[in-house]
Amino acid sequence: MVNIKYLAGLANLAVSEQEAKTFGKQLKDIIALISKLNEVDTKDVELHRSRIDLTSDKYLEDVCSTSLPTRSVLYNAASKHNDYFSVDLILENKQLMPKSPEFSRSLNKKISK
Amino acid sequence: MKLPINYQQQKKLISEKKTTHVEILDGYLERIEKYDKKVNSFLTLMKESSYKQARLCDKLFSELGEDVYKKYPLLGFVVSLKDLYAAESVRTTASSKVLDDYTSPYDSTAVSRLRADGCIFIGKTNCDAWAHGSSGENSDYGPTKNPWNFDFVPGGSSSGSAVSVTCDFCLASTGTDTGGSIRLPANFCGVVGLKPTWGAISRYGVVAMASSLDCVGFFANSSEDARSLFNATKGIDGFDATVTNVTPAKLKNDYTIGIAKEYLNDGVNPQVKNELKRVISTLENNGFTIKDVSLPLTEHAISVYYIIQPAEVSSNLARYDGVRYGHDRSYFAPEAKRRIILGTHVLSEGYYDAFYIKAMKVREKIIEEFDRVLNEVDAIIAPVSPTPPFKLGEKAQDPLQMYLADIYTVAANIAGIPALAIPSNITTQNLPLGFQLLGKRFNEEVLFDIANKFESVNTKHPGKAQLL
Known part of the structure; x- marks a missing residue:
């Protein structure tokens, strides 16, 4: 059971009683959908940085440039x-x-x- | 007033002195004035600055003639901007009241590159708030309507961008695609929609939704115009570390296209399925080789997506505190709250491994599966949406049903591969139909080439919505 009020508090969101009730019901359905992932066998999958993450070993030159004016x-x-x-x-x-x-x-x- | 159907034709009209850039802009703004109240596609019009740009285009063309295109390859190309793109001194709301009065102090990379190439920006378009949605109904500024039939949704989240192109309010538009937000509205409105490879175009200055999935992309009337915009904006800018420069793949004379049986299952609407079959046989009759492939993990892509995406949403939307800009967090509408709460849940102690880590592992497997299949074929053909456009309000009260509209689009974002949505026909209810091509990473040119060949032999293009 998802505690909507608690989670909203963690995310600094205010939710009404009615919203908490509606979200609770909707999240139950969504969690049922995403729980289907348990059908996929992942015991041999090694979790490294995602294959599409091309950022490794990339560094930016440390160059000084003009920043935005304080006023803007x-x-x-x-x-x-x-x-x-x-x-x-x-x-x-x-x-x-x-x-x-x-x-x-x-x-x-x-x-x- | 004759408006161009693509940029090539516009250049011809200009060079034959049949029209001017100012006259073209007049034409677009007249149509917006007359019709946009019916479809609600624009949030902000950039009238003054666009006329300034158009007058400059006319001046440059009269001084330099055709040579002007060497310096400004997209001179006078009129583009609308999804209201997620920062453009200097222009309001950027992400269609959320949180940013109701926010004015961008700088240009996003995509905007500054298009500007430098001579594009004219006509205005900022409506979308689902924060790009959360598949129908355009989640905008805090009212829903955008499908110009083919005002009772139907235009698809989301880049709803106003797709509508602005099919309504001839501009020649092309920018969008963002995190799980189908370009391809779905392109499909529902009958225009071309490009979701590039993740890492091809910088997202700098574009409101972030889920950063490991977000892509900047385009809507256009032809794949050639989408290609021009892609080439003008791609490549390293120094502000988005995920961007890579890659030399485009060589084009071929004969392509092999894969069709996965998972994309033709019983969940697909018969009209969508029959159209996909017709497109496949058109391709086959025109020299393409069609090959059966298998993507069994496709069915799990939507679950992976609805874990990783809200997790990243909850993190990206944490920055909106109302201190540096915008209003405080009480201004978030229900859909953003729902995603932040779901994201917070899947990342919280005790659930992190069961949801987030599990989803990341399945993501690895989906990536492997696509890589394997795309080694055998040049592209994969698939439906964009399991159904043609649905009615306004039909799924608005049931977020799960709305999320399932993305079932065929999310896989490309999870795998980081490029995808191109192409309009191909109309339904018996006179609504657009189309399909998408998925390609190898950084092989956008192959997709444009296949689409171009298809466009030249397809006899059933949906054409434009009649706004009467």
Whole structure:
């Protein structure tokens, strides 16, 4: 039995009681379909990087280039402060503050505003 | 106003001074104005910038004449963009309210390459939100309708792109194909649809769905036009590490085409099956060798797909937090939520091995099976969909039935091989019919060559929808 509310919580999604009920029923059908894979014998299959993955041993040259202007990067932000994205406080307990001094400073600055 | 049927004809009309790029654009925009409210294929029109591009095309042609095509091989080729493609300073929504007010700060690689070759972008097209769907009904901006019959779905997820081409709203369109999202709408609307090899064209700047399956591809009126767009966009760009440059295979005079009995089973609608048989005999009568092959794992492709795809969806859609752009996660519609939850489930502790790892192992076996068969034949012929277009609303309440519409398309994505959907006929209800060719990795040219030969001998091409 799939716990829809729990899974939605893991994915940071809000689902209503009605949605949880509907999704639960639909996922049951879908899981029945995908469970058919148990009919396929895979005991000799060695799982390596998929055969179609052609990315191995590929490295990009480390080249400097112009990045997008800060203004256009911040253009779509819901909330910004100077040249930063502004977000709600995530960690309220100061003991859990990240150790990076830069990050703590910027966070403290924001809190004091 | 005479609109071109393909790019070659457009070049001829321009060179004989029978029309101009601005006049062609006028023609498309007039049709959009008149008919698009019936089919709902566009979300954003790029009127101002497209006229600017068209005027520049006319100026360049008058200055350079035919030589202009050496520098701009697709000069004046009018293209619509699935609303998953970033185009600088243009809204990109992925047909989801999450991105309702998002404006792209840069061009995707496909867009910048087409732009550099002289293409004109007319607008952004409707699709299933986040490319999740097989009917176009999952768009947060209302469903797109099939122009052949407004009661039917146009196929999804690239619904508006396919419709814009069959309605002569543009000459070609871009789409994305993760499990059939180009081939299905191409098939349901009667146009050519190309899903290239995974790794042939960069996905940079295209909203990601399931990255080990996602492909950038095209809709066109002919396989030759699809080929031009493919060649203009393929190859390494430095932004998508999965892209490889491969020299195209040599073309042959005689091809062997495989037909798998698994593609002609009882689950296939009789009209689809009979048309496939007619196409096979047309090919046979025109010098192609037909060979029976077997792909027994095909039936499991859909199960593999509905594990790997939602797993990757749940990961790719995790980035939408409403901080840097767009709205927060409460704006996701039911289909995206369903896939994120399913993906989270198959990746969660206790289920990861039973679902995800199992699916990856079966994927390996499917890849091996295709590799083995494609060593014996140059291409495999298959139906695109088990049925002709279905009615709006018919499967909307039953996600499992909707997912099964992808049963013949997902295998190509799982194996990473190229596939080309080709229109060939119409049903007794006057709806398009067609088929697909699956090829060896990076052998798109072989598929175009076979399709080209078929197009020249097929007497039953569906033509265009009559929008009355």
